[in-house]
Amino acid sequence: MNLVIQSALPLSASHYAAFATLVPGPQRVTPDAHAVHIAGVEPSPPAAFVTYCTAHALDYAYLAPGRQLSxxxxxxxxxxxxxxxxxxxxxxxxxxxxxxxxxxxxxxxxxxxxxxxxxxxxxxxxxxxxxxxxxxxxxxxxxxxxxxxxxxxxxxxxxxxxxxxxxxxxxxxxxxxxxxxxxxxxxxxxxxxxxxxxxxxxxxxxxxxxxxxxxxxxxxxxxxxxxxxxxxxxxxxxxxxxxxxxxxxxxxxxxxxxxxxxxxxxxxxxxxxxxxxxx
CATH class of the missing domain: 3.40.50.1000 (HAD superfamily/HAD-like)
Incomplete structure (x- = not known):
């Protein structure tokens, strides 16, 4: 699955570093830097990742690879x-x-x-x-x-x-x-x-x-x-x-x-x- 993590504010370098530790995988950042996609993730978030997202007001979701809006x-x-x-x-x-x-x-x-x-x-x-x-x-x-x-x-x-x-x-x-x-x-x-x-x-x-x-x-x-x-x-x-x-x-x-x-x-x-x- 692809994990999509979003923020109301642009994500910072410290966020990317935390994601690399909590949910390892290749990261793709959206052009406005408000979201990052991490590929090849199991759809079962680690407790530490959930705690981090809650503390930093981040939304996250799992989507099937290759899915497009169109x-x-x-x-x-x-x-x-x-x-x-x-x-x-x-x-x-x-x-x-x-x-x-x-x-x-x-x-x-x-x-x-x-x-x-x-x-x-x-x-x-x-x-x-x-x-x-x-x-x-x-x-x-x-x-x-x-x-x-x-x-x-x-x-x-x-x-x-x-x-x-x-x-x-x-x-x-x-x-x-x-x-x-x-x-x-x-x-x-x-x-x-x-x-x-x-x-x-x-x-x-x-x-x-x-x-x-x-x-x-x-x-x-x-x-x-x-x-x-x-x-x-x-x-x-x-x-x-x-x-x-x-x-x-x-x-x-x-x-x-x-x-x-x-x-x-x-x-x-x-x-x-x-x-x-x-x-």
Whole structure:
């Protein structure tokens, strides 16, 4: 296997020396010096290596030799706390003084403590009843920020020929704005019901839960003539697990423990552009 070690900052000579001792093998450094590839490594990291990476905020992953980004045809992404830094529903709730209450439900759902995502979303959206719909625009304009490395990642995957899918348990108001802003190919999310300029506290249509996310990945692959093994899936919460399991490569981004443990790769420190340095 190839071992890929990454840092948010350029790696130093002392890092390379430590790797040579902890995981011997030929080293290939990426042009920006943020990652090093070590070939011919057994996929069982020594305890001292894990301790070193933890102490120095380094991410590491094992990939099959010769794997290239262009081997894939689709990148499927979660939105909230993945492509963007916020949970949109929590920020919407802040405009009616209920952020703490809604955020607690969101956090429990993403950790997998609330098993029924649809029930969790229904509960949270109901708390928004009567809020002026203009709050959605304020969240987008004032609070929504892309995660570090997002635009670089998207540029890189497009250059390699991949299509992009943003599939979210959040809301179409945000996914559609991001589709236009970032040039995404496909989106799927929930629609907040709005009547007379106010949220009704309900979602229209089928709720995008874990099963729907996985189904959307498979359907998009079929539309593109791809087998699901040629898709990558990127997420952070338990609602992403089925989608990630359906893909050929799964990446947990600053994710909940249950997601980190299930994913092929976990990014706890580097930005989303770390995806490009895997290959």
């Amino acid at each position: 081997d894939f045809g689709l990148l499927a992404m979660d939105m909230d706390s993945t492509l963007i830094t916020i949970e949109c529903i929590d920020e919407i709730a802040d405009y009616c003084g209920l952020k703490a209450k809604v955020a607690a439900i969101t956090e429990a759902s993403m950790r997998g403590e609330i098993k029924d995502f649809s029930e969790s979303l229904t509960r949270r959206v109901a708390l928004l009843k009567g809020l002026e719909a203009s709050a959605l625009e304020r969240v987008y304009e004032e609070r929504l920020t892309l995660s570090p490395g997002a635009e670089q990642m998207l540029a890189g995957v497009r250059a390699a020929g991949l299509k992009t899918l943003l599939v979210s348990g959040g809301f179409t108001f945000f996914t559609e704005k991001l589709r236009i802003r970032l040039g995404l190919d496909f989106t799927r999310a929930n629609t907040l019901e709005i009547v007379d300029g106010k949220l009704t506290g309900r979602v229209s249509g089928e709720i995008v839960d874990a099963a729907v996310k996985a189904r959307t990945l498979r359907e998009t692959c079929a539309q593109l003539g791809l087998v699901p093994e040629r898709a990558m899936a990127l997420g952070d919460g338990s609602n992403d697990l089925q989608m990630m399991a359906a893909a050929g490569l799964s990446i947990a981004f600053r994710a909940k423990p249950v997601v980190r443990h299930a994913a092929s790769v976990a990014f706890n420190h580097v930005g989303l552009d770390g995806l490009l340095r895997l290959f």
